[in-house]
Amino acid sequence: xxxxxxxxxxxxxxxxxxxxxFTDEATPAMKSRMPYVAxxxxxxxxxxxxxxxxxxxxxxxxxxxxxxxGQHARVDRMAETGLYRDGERDIRRVSxxxxxxxxxxxxxxxxxxxxxxxxxxxxxxxxxxVNEMLRxxxxxxxxxxRHYPERHIGLACLPYGxxxxxxxxxxxxxxxxxxxxxxxxSWDMQPMLHPSWEPLWQAVHEVDLxxxxxxxxxxxxxxxxxxxxxxxxxxxxxxxxxFQMNLISILSALMAANVFERYxxxxxxxxxSGCGWIPYALERMDFEWEDRxxxxxxxxxxxxxxxxxxxxxFQFDLVGSKLIDDMGVNTLMWGxxxxxxxxxxxxSDRYIREQxxxxxxxxxxxxxxxxxxxxxxxx
Numbered sequence: 001x002x003x004x005x006x007x008x009x010x011x012x013x014x015x016x017x018x019x020x021x022f023t024d025e026a027t028p029a030m031k032s033r034m035p036y037v038a039x040x041x042x043x044x045x046x047x048x049x050x051x052x053x054x055x056x057x058x059x060x061x062x063x064x065x066x067x068x069x070g071q072h073a074r075v076d077r078m079a080e081t082g083l084y085r086d087g088e089r090d091i092r093r094v095s096x097x098x099x100x101x102x103x104x105x106x107x108x109x110x111x112x113x114x115x116x117x118x119x120x121x122x123x124x125x126x127x128x129x130v131n132e133m134l135r136x137x138x139x140x141x142x143x144x145x146r147h148y149p150e151r152h153i154g155l156a157c158l159p160y161g162x163x164x165x166x167x168x169x170x171x172x173x174x175x176x177x178x179x180x181x182x183x184x185x186s187w188d189m190q191p192m193l194h195p196s197w198e199p200l201w202q203a204v205h206e207v208d209l210x211x212x213x214x215x216x217x218x219x220x221x222x223x224x225x226x227x228x229x230x231x232x233x234x235x236x237x238x239x240x241x242x243f244q245m246n247l248i249s250i251l252s253a254l255m256a257a258n259v260f261e262r263y264x265x266x267x268x269x270x271x272x273s274g275c276g277w278i279p280y281a282l283e284r285m286d287f288e289w290e291d292r293x294x295x296x297x298x299x300x301x302x303x304x305x306x307x308x309x310x311x312x313x314f315q316f317d318l319v320g321s322k323l324i325d326d327m328g329v330n331t332l333m334w335g336x337x338x339x340x341x342x343x344x345x346x347x348s349d350r351y352i353r354e355q356x357x358x359x360x361x362x363x364x365x366x367x368x369x370x371x372x373x374x375x376x377x378x379x
Contacts, residue, residue, distance in 0.1 A: 001150040003110045003379075004365075005348075006372040009214075009271050009313040009335025010112040012141070014046055014120035015055045015064030016087070016094035016339075025136045033129040035120070042066060046120070054120050058087030058094075061341050062119050075341040081106070083339065094339050097147040104151065107336060107346045111150065111378065113313075115214050115271055116141065116157040118184040123221065131159045134169065142176045153376050155182040155212055161189070163196055167203045174207040179376045180269070182212040185250055188220065192253035205263035210311075210375060214271035215244045240342070244274035248281045251310070255285055258297040260305040269311040269375065272337060275320030278327050282306055307331055311375055315344045321355040324363065333375065334368045 014035070022034035037057050038047050046054035046064060055064015060075055067084045069076060079085070081103075086093055093099040104112060117137055121130045138156045145154040156173040158181055159165040170181060181204065190196055204211050219239055227235045247270050259266055285302035298305070307328045313335045314320060324332065334352065337343025344351040356364050373379055 001110065003369050003373050005109050006369050007109045007112040007336040007338065008269070008333035008372045009115065009315065010338045011062065011115050011340055012095055012117070013062050013064070014117045015057060015059045016092050017117070017140070018095070019044070019057060021140060022133055022136055025139070026132055030129060030132045033126055034133060035124065048124050050125055052123050052125070054123060058084070058090070058092060060084065072341050074343065077347065078339065078341070078345065081346060095144070097144050097152065101148055101151060103338065103345070107338070107348045109336065109348070111153055111372070112338070113153045113155065113180070113335065113372065113376070114141070115155055115182055115212065118157050118160060118182060118214070121157070122160045122184055122186060127162050131162060131165045134159055138169070138173055138176070138178070142178060145177065149177070150378065153180070153378070154178040155180040158183045160184040160186070163200055167199045170200070170203040170207055174209065180210040180212055182214065185213045185216045185247070192250050193257040201259050201263050201266055205265040208265045210267040210269055212269045212271050213247060213250050215247055215273055244272065245277045247273045248277065251281060252285060255298070255302045255305065256296060260309050261297060261299055264309070267309050267375065269313060269333070271313050272315070272335065272342070273312045274314045274317050275312045275327060275332055276317050276323065278312055278320070279323045282327070311371065315342070316351045316355060318355055324359070329363050329366050330371060332367045333372045
């Protein structure tokens with residue numbers, strides 16, 4: 001297939017999945033511990049055996065929020081396409097491969113990278129159930145991608161909070177046709193520089209599939225719920241204004257643990273990370289390494305490992321688009337973030353023109369297409 005635009009950050013969220021997927025596919029011993037769809041005062045919603053609310057069926061964004069006209073301009077624009085109206089009729093455009101490619105065509109996208117359901121899975125509060133849930137999702141994703149293998153680039157979700165299970169899943173999915181691996185990042189995870197992660201780096205190195213970390217909030221759900229109701233919108237503003245920069249903690253930990261030197265096949269993409277903060281992070285790490293941390297085992301500057309083994313994705317970053325040379329044009333991959341409210345679908349043309357008007361055509365093609373084609377070995 002000839003590619004002219006590849007979105008390196010798109011999503012399939014729990015709320016758009018088939019309602020009985022997990023209860024149908026779980027082993028008999030695990031069926032009662034799976035998430036499922038129930039009826040509530042606001043409509044059908046995803047829930048867990050412990051009663052956690054995982055969002056409305058076919059709702060808005062990763063949390064399955066209700067659609068409220070006039071509250072979010074980008075969501076209103078998506079609603080104009082009939083996305084949520086179709087969802088109310090149980091037409092799942094997000095998780096039906098044939099309908100999804102129509103939405104891709106509407107945006108001029110030939111292929112997209114599919115991040116999964118790790119955020120929702122982390123709320124189950126049951127490690128064994130999470131492992132089963134992600135196994136089921138990964139198997140479902142394999143079948144989803146088989147319809148349009150050149151267009152849907154699936155990422156296997158790795159178990160959250162269980163490194164041994166994550167390693168087993170890396171090896172299990174390696175031969176299933178998925179194009180990458182996604183590992184949850186959270187406020188409560190063991191730091192990535194901890195030795196307990198070594199089996200995972202080894203496994204990722206051996207299977208030679210790119211590893212992905214998607215941006216994440218720096219506040220736990222418990223802390224969010226503790227905020228008085230009149231300040232929750234303020235808290236949400238605070239979280240979404242800075243959550244992309246949280247990924248510096250993972251990037252610097254991987255550098256500090258010398259992962260990139262010891263495992264040269266470990267290629268990492270940071271999903272929806274933005275990029276304006278990256279030049280500062282690279283400069284800061286280079287300075288500290290040269291000044292006092294040359295005992296960490298790195299054979300070159302952190303910024304050199306970045307250029308050799310890392311990618312960042314973003315949908316709209318005017319600051320970052322002015323600093324491309326400081327990161328390397330080969331390290332950046334544009335993404336629409338479909339179907340999330342923070343994204344630019346179905347107006348990607350407009351946002352690409354606004355932020356990249358100053359770029360040479362070759363650099364524009366690299367960021368919006370060629371880098372992803374090479375990273376995921378699509379040709």
